[in-house]
Structure formats: C-alpha cells, structure tokens
Amino acid sequence: MTAERIIVVKNRAGIHARPAAELVKTAARFASEITIARDDVEVNGKSIMGVMMLAAEQGAELILRARGPDADAALDALVLVVDSKFGES
C-alpha cells in the first residue's frame, strides 16, 4: 500500500531540531517506509539528520510518501504533528 500527502510547514521557526525529532519519533512508530521530499531532495522520514537537512522553514511545501502495511495511518499521524505546529507558535 502506498500513500502520498502534500503539507505546508505552519510553525514560525520551521522544522528545526526539536520538531525534526518529534517528526522522526512519530514516523518510527510505523512499519511503513516513509520519505519526505522537498523540491528534488528526498530523505528518509525516520532519520532526524535527513529531516533536518531539508531545512523546511515556515511555508515550505513537503511531500510525504509512505509504503507499507500502515501507510495511511502513518501519514495521518505525521500530518497531525505538522499541523499542530509541534506545540509551537
């Protein structure tokens, strides 16, 4: 099963270290392979260093992709984390 979503980073500080850690922690809960792409760079969604390297600032558009048994559930959870602004403003 594969799934794909497009999201926009909403928190002001963007996906810096702490949000990246939160994102990765969420991704790690799922069995599916997860990637996050920005423009032509695609990284492993379970790697904090990969996610940090995207340097996604507020307003950046990201494509989340998942492949595996729980692909849809994984992307639902990730979208929720990004949309909640990682508990920031």
Added chain:
Amino acid sequence: MERAIAGSPASPGIVIGPVHLLRWEVPEVRHAVVDAADVPREIARLHEALAATRQRLLVVRARAEAHAGPEEAAIFDVQLSILEDVELLSRIEGLIRQNIVAEKAVDLVLLEWRQSFARHAQPMIRERERDLVDLHIRLLSVLLDLPDHDPVDLAPGAGAILVTHDLTPSLTVQFDRSAIAAIATDEGTRTSHVAILARSLGMPAIVGLRDATTRLRGGELAVLDGTSGMLIVNPTPAEVKQYRQRAVREATAAEELAREAKGEAVTADGVRIVVRANVDLPEEAEQAATSGAEGVGLFRTEFLVVGRPTMPDEEEQLRAYRRVAETFAGRPVVIRTYDIGGDKLPVGGYPTEANPFLGWRAIRMCLDQPELFKVQLRALLRAGLAGDVRVMLPLVVTVDEVRRTRALLHEAAAELEAAGVPFKRDLPLGVMIETPAAAIAADTLVKDVSFFSIGTNDLVQYTLAVDRGNANLSSRFTPLHPAVLRLIARVAEVGAAHGIEVAVCGEMASEPLMAFALVGLGLRHLSVSAASVARVKRVLRGVTESLAAEAAHGAMCASTADEATHFLRQRLRAAFSDRELAALGLPGIRVSDAAAGAG
C-alpha cells in the same frame, strides 16, 4: 615541565585540589581494516558504543536538568535523537561491512555528516554541527577506550580544578558546583563569558592559560590562585601550606568586607555614590541583593536564548524578569534587551558573519525582527508591575533606534491592553553607551532617553579596535587608555547637563582603581559584579570626590594607559596605607620604566 603556568586572573580566590582535565576534542583515528570474519564483532562493538553513549547522554541530560533546568537540558534531546538515527546506523554498518574497523567507520560517517551540516545554506542547520561534534567525540572516546573527561563523573565534594580549552554552553549547563571548585581555561580574557560566569558564581578562575590543557595530564594536585592568575602544578608541601594560610587570610578579609557591604557608599567629602550589581541569571539575584547592591544596573537577558533550541516565550521571560524585580523590592532593576549576535548566536536562521562584532546584532537584530522583539517588550512591560523595572537598549548608535523601540513599546502596550493583560505603562527607557559614536554624539540621544549606562567592555573594544576575546591581545585591552577616559567624561558631562542618570555597568567599574577613576570622571552610579560591591564601596568611602576628580583629570591627560594607571595608583596611595591597598587587591605600586615619568 614548568610547575607554574601563568594566565589572566579572572575571578579571585585560592583553590587547592586535583586537576580535572576536560579535553573536548575529536580524537584521531587510524585507518585499519578487519577480516571478513571479524565484521560481526565490529558491528557488535558499534552497538555497544551506541548504547554506552546513550547511557552517558541520559546521565548528562539529567545532570543538566538538575543544574540548569529542563530548557537547557533540551540540547541533549537532539543529540539523543541523532544517536538513534537509522541512517547514521546503516551508513556506519555499511562501512564496517566493507571491512573497515568500527572507530574508523564512525569517524568517516560523522565527518561526512558534519561537513554537509557545516556547509548547509541554512545557518540553523550549520549551528547543529556542534551536536554532531559532541557525538563524534563521545562515540570515539568509547570505541577507543579513552578516558572520559566528562565533568559528570566527578563526585560531589571533589573540589576539583576544571581545566579545559574553552567553556562551551553544553559544558556549562552540566556544571556541578559541589564537584568543581575552580575553573582554568586556555582561551578567554577577563571579560569573556567564562570569566563573567565564574565571578558571578563566586568561583575562583584563571583564563588565557594558552596551553594548560596540553601540559597537564589530569589528576595531579594543583593550586589555582585566581587573584594572581597563577596555576601551580604539583606544589611542594611548603607551597601548599603557604597557600592554605593565604586562603585563610583572604577569607577573613572577605568576611570583613562583607560586613562593610551594607549601607550606602558616601565619599569622605559627602558625595553619595550608588552601587548596583550586574546580574547574568535570575538565580544570581539573591546573592546580588545580599552583597549590598542597591539594585541591578545590568540584567543581561542572553541566558534566555543562548544554546537553546527555541526562543523563550513571553511567560518564561516574564518569570525571569519578575523574579529579579521582586528580589530587589522596589529598587531599580535595569534590564537590557537581547544583546545577541556576535559571540552569542541564538537559535534559528541567523547568518554567520565575517565580522560579528560589527554585524547584525543587539538592537539592530531586534529592530529588524519586531515580532521577536515585541515578545520581550511585552514581558518587560508586564514585569514592570513587580518592581522598578527599567529597559536598556544595547549597541545604540543613533537616536532613530530609540524612537523605533519606543514605537514598538507602544504597540506592545496596545496588544497587552487589547488582551486585557495588566502591565505598567511608561517604563524608563535608556541606552547603553558602548560605541564611540554613542559617546561622541551623546547629545543627540539625551533628549529621548531616561538614562545612559556606559558599557565599558564594548566601549574599550570598539574604541581601541581590540577584540576582548582574543587572549593574544589581553595586554592591549586597556580601559584606562586616555581615549576611553575622555569618552566617558564626555558622556558624564552630557548626562549631567541634561539631568539624566549616567551609570557605568561594564567590568571596569568592578575594579577599585577604576571605580575611583570613574567617580573622578563624574559618575555617581556604578554597576559591578556582586562579588565586587563591598570592595568598591570600601574604596569610595576612603577617598574624597575632589581627590578622585584630580586623579581622573591627571589620568585623562596621560599619554598612555600605563601612565594613567600609575597616576591613579599614586593618588590612591594618598588615601590608603599599603596594607589597605593590598586588602583591596591593589598591591604596592611598581614603578615601571614606561610609567616612571608620569607621576
């Protein structure tokens, strides 16, 4: 090996204890290959090292949380997440499977990651390279079986002398004061972060030792004399005895001073001088209040930002400001808005600059990011209800910066009003005078502000073009240079002519000799480190204002800082005996050749 290593005295006091050497450097790793049969063993070593490092970080994290709070400890959460990174693991394992020994595989992968972080277009990512360096050091130290110099292993009560190259924020937050009694660093000067920190904690320290970390092995007994700046390694029993006696004498003298700390400082001819304290952390406020300080002349707010993964919100700032204002119950507390940039880069997307001290920092950075600045201004307005809070702007060079800040203060007030949040209107707004521009053109600022406060560290640095963090230049960092004295006199004059308060809040005011000179230049408000309040009051009570004025005039007319120092010391000698001068930390006058002609 020479047994005595000389540095710059940074915080007074004598400590006799074991050297705790903290070498925070990436160890060198030799390239080595292993047989295919040994690959599983190397992979197992890697996993053991990852687990050991993780354990270590959990301990460090807990320590940091206990000593510095949960926000500071968050640095280590990021490091823990990186340690668990699946990509990191698979890449290192990949190299080991190509028959590379575990430590070299770790080394290569971390170097590669560090490079891509360090070269990233986003400064926010570049900043994080520091976390990778920390992990690089930790993992290799475990794999190479190197002694772990982490300060977390020191037993409480160890009374050790921490010797390190430079004190970084990730080391500072781990500090356990019951285990570490003194600090010595290769880098730094009297006015760098580590020296200021040590003085505010009342911890003896020496900085600028240049190569102490390479000359020491760790574990040896040493004497650290923070008053003279000497580190004596493997002292003889006679030396230990001698220093013990001196430590007792200094402690007695300190007690005597403490008794004099209370009460006002009035010169022998009846001029009242207000002595306030400089405060770096809210936790220091109580110590400052009991030291006899009549308020806070400089509350630095950088601790809220430096080394943090996120900016502090309004509530966190409010708690910090309120705590200090309440501790000083109604006495003035001058809070400086963020002086970030330069050597204190905050989190977030900030550029690395070729010349940070002349760059986008302090009030410049704040005014260019009004949304960020207004959070601080709102917190300050709200804290105003807790006491006599005054707002001070750093690095101002034009009155325009004051006017734009005032406009933002009005906006912040309107926002609070709209939200129904109580706050104090019309907080006094003043500026730091720390550039030649602000000093020379003080008259262009004076009508728009409630007070001036001269920041001597930066004023000296910008006037003399001497980097205050550069250990090679420490002898050229001379606050008594005639150019500096003349600028200070000019600011005092402008302030007096317009009836506004002029204070000095730089490190300079903490030195008895300099405090004497500053009063002579017309200053009536000094803000000094808490540890110096009593000594400054004592020297001011012992002199007349007219003597100080005469001495300051002579110093201003000198042609060099040495001549000025010599002249001031001679005048001070008229008021104090040699014994009294020694008790003030001013030993007898040495007439050097350079200064011989000045008196």
